[in-house]
Amino acid sequence: MGKKLLVILSVLVFFSVILGCGKKDNAVVTATNHTWYLYQDQGEDNVVSVKFADKKANVTDMSAIGDKVGIQRLNVNNNKPSYTLDDNGKTITVNATNKLVFTLGKTYKENVYGRHMQGYYVKYQGDTYKFAYITKTDKKSKAVQVNKSRAQKISYSQMKNHIADIEYGAQKPKNTNFVGTYDFRTIINYRRTDGNLTINEDGTYQMTLTEHAAQTIDDKTDNPTVMTTLVTSGQVKNLYGKYYLVPKNLLTIEYYFHGQNQDHLLPKSVNLKVNSKSTGNQIDLARTRIEQDSDQIYLFSSDYTVREQEGQTNSKGNLLTKSSSKQTSLQDAITQTNNYYLSYLSDPIQSNADFMQMVAAISDNNKQKVGNVEVNFGGKYSTNQNVSDYKGVDIDGNSQPDMQYIFLVTAAQNGDNSPTVTTSKGKFLVYGMLNNKLYLLRQPDSDSTTITWTLVKGVSLKVPALKFTVN
Incomplete structure (x- = not known):
């Protein structure tokens, strides 16, 4: 009896393997009961969640991975849309009024802010996205949860009062070979990052990082879009015979990145976190150290993916090269960002690129809508237009005045x-x-070249407020 049971089980396993191997990727995806997320970068903006069940799809547009609320996509009858699978075994089409069509590519796996994501890279609206579900979520300590709840808005003038004094308790490093300013290049969460580190004789340090938009590691050129500037200041500690960078302050300056004008960035938020006895440890960064190896100096941290430079002999660290650059102090970075924003307010739109950046920021703050029209600023766009090339006529057939800016x-x-x-x-x-x-330019008749400019109601071309917060 035992042998017969073993044979039967073997046959069942064999057929399950054969059937599983024959199933196409898109059929495997839609057969799961996972909630899938379609997103770019770290899934902090413009995310779509999809759950397949009973030949229907539950599709929701949301702000970030894991959000509980959002705008549901329905079909023309206001019901859950059906979905179809292409014969190529890769393409999935969700038949909502706002149709969702994407094609599965290479497999994808990443830890996104404590959420372990698994799925595929996909082609969607002509760009590369990630389509994945959460396999595991790291537990956050009670201290982290408490600190997060303390995050609060603050006035610009008060933020400086919360900066921890890095000179108090600092000790001069015994090895003065490390003292100086260095440049380095690394990768943080698929974002290529330019870094500058200054180590002072009194045992304090400051590190400034500029993160660009996420991209694949094998891309030849860096993505020009600037996402975030991070300024960390703290003390150098001699532990275990090595030198560690112990952060006391972390200043994060985020920028609007959809439709960004890299020559005239629009700051979105400024946040300060500190490690101190009075507030606890708010800065969640991996242990970072500097070491000398074969007459070269390296920065080691599990937060930073090594981006090897020509001539470096240690592939496990980020090579530090001597620099003459002078960093802006953390205090001055706050002041300069505020002053820059005030100057931006006084004259925000000076070009087509500025105009597009402003509208994209308004869209970001309105769930990717400009008025009631959904816009994809993660897709294709252009600012190289002449306003004279887009002459409109009004309802009476009269010529409308040229626009000042256009995109x-x-x-x-x-x-x-x-x-x-x-x-x-x-x-x-x-x-x-x-x-x-x-x-917004419209065509009254699709088979005619007649175009007319129509006022977008309910949308004010106003610069979004710059938020200052402490956490």
Whole structure:
């Protein structure tokens, strides 16, 4: 009896393997009961969640991975949309009014802020996204949870009062070979990062990091979009015969990155975290140390993926090279960011690129909508237009005045539900600005070249407030 049971089990396992191997990727995905997330970067903006069940899909647009609320995508009958699988075994189409079409690529695995994600890289709206579900979530300590609840808005003038004194208790390093300023290049969460480290004779240090938008490691050129500037200051400690960088302050300056004008960045938020006896340890960074190896100096940290430089002999660390650059102090970084923002307020739009960045920021703060039109600033866009090339006529057939600034951007919707205009580069939403008012170009008839500028109601071209917070 035992042998017969073993044979039967073997046959069942064999057939399950054969059937499993024959199943195409898109069929495997839709057969799961996971909640899948479609996102870019670290899933902090413009995320779509998808759950497949009973030949229907539950699709929700949300702000970030794991959000409990969002805007549900339905079909024309306001029901959960169906989905179809392409014969190529890779493409999935969700038949919502705002259709979702993406193609599975290479497998993907990443830890995103404590969430272990697993799935695929996918092609969506002509760009690379991630499509993955959460396999595990790291537990956060009670201290971290308490500190997070203490995060609060603060006025710019008060933020400096919360900076921890890094000179108090600092000790001069015995090895003065490390004293100086260094440049380095690394990768943080797939974001290529430029770093500058200054170690002072009194045993204090400051490190400034500029993170660019996430990209694949094998890309030849760096993504020009700037996501975040991080300024860390603290003390150098001699432990275990090595020198560790112990952070006391962490200043994070975030920028709007959709449709970004790299020559005129728009800051989004400024946050300060400190490690002190009165507040506890708010800074959650891996242990970081510096070491000398073969006449070269390296920075070691599990937070930073090594980006090897020419001539470095240790592949496990980030090579530090002597620099003449002078860092802006943490206090001055706060002041300069505030002053820059005030100057931005006084004259925010000076070009087509500025205009697009402003509208993209408004979209980011309105769930990727400009008014009631969904916009995909993660897709294609262009600011190289001449306003004279887009002359509109009003309802009476009279010529409308030229716009002051203009840009093109991809619509979030597929199909003809979005008011796109046919251009030489394809179908785009075309936005214009006149007298600080926002206009959208429309084609009254799709088979005609007649175009008209229409006022976008309910949208004010106002610079979003810069938020200062302490955590």
